[in-house]
Amino acid sequence: MAMRKGADVVIETLLKEGVDVIFGIPGGANMEIYDALYRINKIKHILARHEQGAGHMAEGYAKASGKVGVALATSGPGATNLITAIADAYMDSVPVVFLTGQVPTFLIGNDAFQEVDIVGMTRPVTKHNFLVKRVEDLPLIIRQAFYIARTGRPGPVLVDIPKDITQTMTDVEIPSDEEVINSLPGYKPHIEGNPQQIKRAAQLILEAKRPVLYVGGGAVAAEANAEITELAELMKIPVTTTNMGKGAFDERHPLSLRMLGMHGTYYANMAVYHSDLLIAVGSRFDDRVTGKVDEFAPFAKIIHIDIDPASISKNITVDVPIVGDIRSVLVRLIEEIKNKNSKIVHEDERKAWLEQIDAWKKAYPLSYKPSDKVIKPQFLIETIYDVTEGNAIIATGVGQHQMWSAMFYKYSFPRQFINSGGLGTMGFGLPAGIGAKIARPDKDVFIIDGDGSFLMTMQELITAAHYNIPIKVIILNNAYYGMVRQWQELFYNKRYSEVDLSFQPDFVKLAEACGAIGMRTDNPKELKDILLKAKNVNDKPVLVEVIVDREENCLPMVPAGKSYKDMLLSDGKNVEAETMYLVG
Secondary structure, three states, X not given: OOOEEHHHHHHHHHHHOOOOEEEEOOOHHHHHHHHHHHHHOOOEEEEOOOHHHHHHHHHHHHHHHOOOEEEEEOOOHHHHOOHHHHHHHHHOOOOEEEEEEEOOHHHOOOOOOOOOOHXXXXXXXXXEEEEOOOXXXXXXXXXXXXXXXXXXXXXXXXXXXXXXXXXXXXXOOOOOHHHHHHOOOOOOOOXXXXXXXXXXXXXXXXXXXXXXXXXXXXXXXXXXXXXXXXXXHHHOOOEEEOOOOOOOOOOOOOOEEEEOOOOOOHHHHHHHHHOOEEEEEOOOOOHHHHOOHHHOOOOOEEEEEEOOHHHOOOOOOOOEEEEOOHHHHHHHHHHHHHHOOOOOOOHHHHHHHHHHHHHHHHHXXXXXXXXXXXXXXXXXXXXXXXXXXXXXEEEEOOOHHHHHHHHHOOOOOOOOEEOOOOOOOOOOHHHHHHXXXXXXXXXXXXXXXXXXXXXXXXXXXXXXXXXXXXXXXXXXXXOEOHHHHHHHHHHOOOOOOOOEOOOOOOHHHHHHHHOOEEEEEOOHHHHHHHHHHHXXXXXXXXXXXXXXXXOXXXXXXXXXXXXXXXXXXXXXXXXHHHHOOOOO
16 A cells, blocks of 8 residues: 555545545644545535534434535534534434544643643543544544444544644555454444344234334434334334434324424324333433323333333333344334234224324314414424425424424425434524535425524525525524523513524525525515525525514423423413323
C-alpha cells in the first residue's frame, strides 16, 4: 500500500463504507480531512451553518435512508456543538458516525486552543466512542465505528481524530469485513430469538381474547413492516405505534389504532388499557407511552421483542422476553403460529374485541372544531396530507405541531415520519428534513415546524438554498412556545410565563434573504392553493408561514404521570366514566 496522509486514510475508509455524503463544517483541527475531501473528490459534502444542524442532517439522512449518516466537525466548540445531535441520535437509536477533529496528541490535556475532552463528554450519549492515538489504528477504528453504529440496536458512534494523526504518513491498509468483526470479540449482537420463548409467545397470541400489537421505532429500523402486517392480519390483532414506529403499519388499515400515549388516540389508549395481551415490538415503554406505570395495561400479559437486552423489563416487567432481530423473530413467530394451524382459541371474544374497538373509533375519533375564519393547525396538517396525497416524507420540529403532524397525517410506509422522539429537540425539523431530502430526492419532503422550534436552527435555510434543495418548510405560527403555553393553561392556571413570541422576524423576508421563496397565509380558503404552489417548486426551498389559531390546544392528552383513564379529549373533558370497557 502506498504512503499517504492519515486524512487520506479517513476518506478511503469512508468510501469503503459506501459513504456518499457528509454533513459538516471545517476548522483548524479537521482541516487535513477537508483537504483530503477536496483532493479525492468522491464524496459530496454539505456545508452546514452550525454543527448542530450538520448532526441533525446526518440523522435525517440516516432515518430516511436506513444508511449510516456521517457528520464532521472540528475540535472544541465545533465538537461541543454536535452534542445535542449526538444525544438526539442516541435517544432515537439512529446510526450516525460523528467525526471530530482534536488538537495534536502531544497537546491533549494541556488546555490547548479549542481543546475539549469530547470523548469524555459524549460517553453517556454514544453507543461507543474512540480517540485515535496511532495512525495505524485509524482505518480499523473508523470501520469498527460503522459496524457498531448499524448493528444490534443502532446508535451514534464518535471518532475523535487528533490533527497530527491526520498529517502522519502511513501505508496502513483498509481492513476487511472479517477483520473488523474479529477485532470486536466482545460485541456480538443477539439476532436469533429464543425458540422456547417464541413458542410461548405464539401460544399466548392464539389464546388471547383482547390482544394489541404495540410497535415502536425498532420495527422501522429492522424494516419489519411486512411481518407486522402479516401477523396482524393473520391473528386479527389491532396495531398501535409510537411516534417513532409510525409507518411500520399502514395507518389507513382497518386494524390500525394509530398512535398511543400522551397524545395518542382515545381508541389506542383504551385498547392498550383493556388488553389482555400486549405484544411490544421494538419499543421501550418510555414514559410518554406508559404514563402512570402501575396502571399501564394492567390486565395484560406482555411479550417484548427487542434487539437490545437492556430494554427488557427496564420500565415495565414483561412475561415473555424475546431478544433478537425483530424481523427475524417475527418470521419465526409467524411460522410457529402457522404450525399450530393459526387457530384462535377464543374466536367469539376476539370478534367482540374488534367490535369494541370499532365502537371506540366511532365514538371518539380524532377531531377539532373547524373554522372558516382562522386556520386550525389540524386543518393545515390535513390539507398537507391532501396536497401530497399522503406520499410525502414529513419531518418536524418539537412541540404542538409535531403532535398534530403525528395525529392528522396518515403514515403508510416506513421512514416517512421523521421527528425527535426521545430527546424532544426543538430545531430538529429543518436540518433533519434537509438530510432526508438528500437521502430521498425522489420524495417530496415537507418540514412542519413551529415558529419557536424553527427559530432554533433557522440558519440552515441558507444551507438548503445554497444547494438548491427543494424542501417545503411549513411554519405553524401561533407566536407562542405553544406546548409550554398549553401546559401553563391546563396545569398552571393560565399563568403564561415567558412563552410569548409575538416579537418575531418577518418570515417571508427572512426566507428571501436566505435565498428561498417565502409565502404567507392566514386564510383557510387559500391554504390549499398556496401549499400546492409550494409543492410545485422544484429548484429551491420554499418557506410558507401559516398563521394559525393562537391558543388551539393539542388534544387528546394524558397529563404527565396520569393513567390512560385520565386522558383529556378534544373538549377538554375527562371521560373516565364513559370509557370503561364493557366486553369481558
